Amino acid sequence: MPIAVDIDVMLARRKMSVGELADRVGITPANLAVLKNGRAKAVRFATLAALCEVLECQPGDLLRWKAEDAAGG
Secondary structure: OOOEEEEHHHHHOOOOOHHHHHHHHOOOOOHHHHOOOOOOOOOOOOHHHHHHHHHHOOOHHHHHEEEOOOOOO
């Protein structure tokens, strides 16, 4: 998938656990893990806004586009 998710980077910078972030954002740790590991097919703007508020960052700090290689991977 050409969209990379960098939630783990922001968690490390903020010295915050996945469980703490999930609690503060109001989503389950399992749903946060799906998003964090790049397995989500969509993210609600409300969830993205809550992540940005809690992590004190911009959406571009959490999501970035990356070109796929010639093999389609």
